[in-house]
Amino acid sequence: MTWRDAIALARRSVGRRGGRAALTVLAVALGAALLSSLLIASTAAKQRVLDQVSEGGPLSGIKVDAAAPSPVALDSDNPRPGPPRRIDDAALQSIARLPDVVSVLPIIATPMVFEAPAVLPAAARATDNDGRPIFDSLIGIDLSRINDLPVTLLSGRLPDLGSQTEVAVTSDFLSRIGMTTQNAAAIVGTELTLGAPRDFDSGIGRRTRARWTRAEIVGVVSQDAGSGLVISSLDLARAAQAWTALSAPSTPPAPPTSPYADLFVVAHGLNRVTEVRTEINNVGYSTSAPESLITQVQRYVHVVELVLAGIGLIGLAIAALGISNAMLAAIRERRREIGVLKAVGATDRDVRRVFLVEAGTLGFVGGVLGATIGFVVARILATVVNSYLSSEGLQTVRLGVPVALLVAVIGGATLLALAAGTLPAIRAARMPARQAIGDE
Amino acid sequence: MRRYVVLTVVALVALGACSTASKSKGPASEPSTGPTITVLALGGSATEGDGVRDRLRDAWPYLVFETAFPRSTVFVNGALDDATLQHAITAQAPLAAQLKPDVIEVWLGADDVTARTPISLFRAEFHQLLDLLHASGARRIIVADLPPALGSTAPYNTAIHAQVAAAHAELVSLANVAIALGPTDGLTPQPDTASHRLIAAAFERRIDQNPG
Secondary structure (H helix, E strand, C coil): CCHHHHHHHHHHHHHHCHHHHHHHHHHHHHHHHHHHHHHHHHHHHHHHHHHHHHHCCHHHEEEEECECCCCCCCCCCCCCCCCECCCCHHHHHHHHCCCCEEEEEEEEEEEEEEECCCCCCHHHHCCCCCCCCEEEEEEEECHHHHHHCCEEEEEECCCCCCCCCEEEEEHHHHHHCCCCHHHHHHHCCCEEEEEEEEEEECCCCEEEEEEEEEEEEEEEEEECCCCCCEEEEHHHHHHHHHHHHCCCCCCCCCCCCCCCCEEEEEECCHHHHHHHHHHHHHHCCCEECCHHHHHHHHHHHHHHHHHHHHHHHHHHHHHHHHHHHHHHHHHHHCHHHHHHHHHCCCCHHHHHHHHHHHHHHHHHHHHHHHHHHHHHHHHHHHHHHHHHHHHCCCCCCCCCCCHHHHHHHHHHHHHHHHHHHHHHHHHHHHCCHHHHHHHC | CHHHHHHHHHHHHHHHHHHHHCCCCCCCCCCCCCCCEEEEEEECHHHHCCCCCCHHHHCHHHHHHHHHCCCCEEEEECCCCCCCHHHHHHHCHHHHHHHCCCEEEEECCHHHHHHCCCHHHHHHHHHHHHHHHHHCCCCEEEEECCCHHHCCCHHHHHHHHHHHHHCCCEEECCCCCCCCEECCCCCCCEECHHHHHHHHHHHHHHHHHCCC
16 A cells, blocks of 8 residues: 555545544644744743843843942942943944954934924823923934834834934933823824024023924834933934033033944843953943843743643643544544555555555644644733733843744644554554454 | 644644744834034024024024924024124134034114114125125025014115125015014013914025025
8 A cells, every 4th residue: 555545545535524523633733822822922921021031132231331430339130320431432432342242332422402293192281291392312223223122112113224314213202291101102293392402602691502303203112222202313413512512601510512322232142141241341331130020020021931831732732532432432433444555455564654654744734724723822922921011111032033933833733643653553563364354 | 633733733733923023123224314404503593582482492593493404404593683784703703714514594773773884894894795695606506585573674675675686685575564563571572472383484494495
C-alpha cells in the first residue's frame, strides 16, 4: 500500500464519520487555540518588556542629563545630577562610539509659552484654565526614530518629520487645560500658539519678547522622553531654542545653554545597561535608567509565561485524549474494514499507516484552526488591553506576528495527535484478519 | 471540494490578520514642511497690548497674526511701552536687521503725540526708521497713521503720509476708524478691545489688497 492509498483511505474514513471527525478537530482546535492565544499574549508581554530589554529599545534606554554625574548618587535609577554640563553634538558622537550603545537620540527642551486653542473642545471648556497661557517646555525629538523613544500615541498621529506647523500634546498638557485622556481626540485638529521667550533689556527694565508660531495639534501622546508638555520635530524646537538662546544674560542661575537637554541612549540589552551607564558616567555625564524595576518585571513576566504555557498544554493534552478516544472508537467500528484490508494483502504496517495518517490529519487541521482562532482571540484581547492602557496614558502592547509560535502550535498539535493515535493504530494493525471479520 | 474552499478561507483570514497586525504607529510619510513667512510688528503701548484684558488674543498684532497670515508664519511683536520714534529706532529697529522679516507692521507716533515731539524731528526720525526697515530686506512695510482719538494728530499724520509715500511703504489709514480709548492701570488711556479689532481689520484689509 502506498502513502497515496493510505491518505485516500484516511480521507474516506474521515468523510464517512464527518460528525465525529468535526468534533475531534474542534477539540484539538480549542486546545491549540487556548495554547496559542495564551502564548501569544505572554509573548506580547515579553515583547513589551523582555524583547525590548534584550534587543534594545525604550526599556533598555538610558537618559543622559545635561549634567555631570553626582558623586553621591552612584547606583540609583534616578540619580541626582551633578553640576550642569553641556551636551552638544561632540558629546553625542563620543557617547555613540561607546561599546554596546545601539543608538543615541538627542532631546531638545526649550522654554515655551503655550496659548491653548482659542476654540477649546466642549469637554475642556467646563474646566477651562481661564484662557491663561501655560508656561512650560517644548520637547523636540527625532520623529524618525520614534519607536526607540518612550513615546506612546494615545490619539491622532505624530507630527510629520521636520514639520514646523504640527505638534503633539502630552497627557499632562490635557490635565493643565482640564481635559483627560478619555476625551483626547477632541483636541486633535485644533491650533496651538507657541511663544518662544527671549529676555532682553529694554532700557527701562528687563522685558520678554516672544517668537510666536502656530501649529496644529495632530495627536496626543504619553511620553517620558523629556520634561515638557508638547512634542515637536527637532527642527521646530531648534528654531525656538535659537531665538531663546539670544536672551540677555540674567542674574544667576543662568538659563541652560546646552543644545540638548538630554540624550536617550539605547543599550544593547538590559544586561549591558549598567556597563553603558558606567561608561557614560566616565565620559562625564549623569545618567538614569529604570533597570532594577525592569529586572523585577522580567522575573514576573517569566513566571506568568510559564503558568500560561502550562494551562495551554493541559488544554492540548485533553484534546489529545479526545483524539485517542475517537481513534479507538473508529477501530471498533472499522474491524470489518481492517479485516478486508488484511485479507487482500495489507500488512500491519499498512493498516498502522492508515490510522496514523487519519490521526495526523485531524491534529493538523485542528492545529491550523486552533492557531488561527488563538491569534484572532489574542488580537481582540490586545485591542481591549491597549484601549485600557491608552486611556491610562501608558505604553501600549504591540502584537507582532508570531509566525514561529503559530507553526510550533500547528506542529505540536499534529505530533500530539500522532502520539495519541499511535496506540489505537498499533492495536488496529495487530488485529488478525479472521478475528476482525469474524467479530463483525 | 468544499473542504478546500473552507481551508483556503481560513488561510486567507489568518493572512489578513497577520498583515493588519504588522502595521505600526509612525509619522505620515508626507512632511508638512514649507516656506515660512516672518512678520514683525513695531509700535508703542497699544501695539504691545496695553488696554486689553488678554493681549495674546485681543491685541491687534496678534489678531492680524492669527487671521491674515498662513499657519507657517513666525511672528514677533517688537513693540514696547511708551515707545517714541527715537526709542523705536534704538530698541525695536535692530530686531528687523536680526530677523530679516518678510512683512513689517508699524504703528508708531501715539507716544510722540503725547510727548509732543517736534514735527521736524518726528519727520526725520520716521525717515530714519523706514530706511532701517528697508535695509532689513522686508518685502512689505505697512504703516498705520494715527486716529483722531489720540489728540492733535493731523501734523503727525501729514509727516507719516509723506514718509510712507517717499519710502514706497504701504499706508493703513486709521483717520476714519472709530477708535475708543479706555482707561488702563495708571497708564495713558489706550484703545479698547473693540478698537483693537478695528485696527486689526484695517491692517488685514491692506494685507489682503496686495497679498504678494
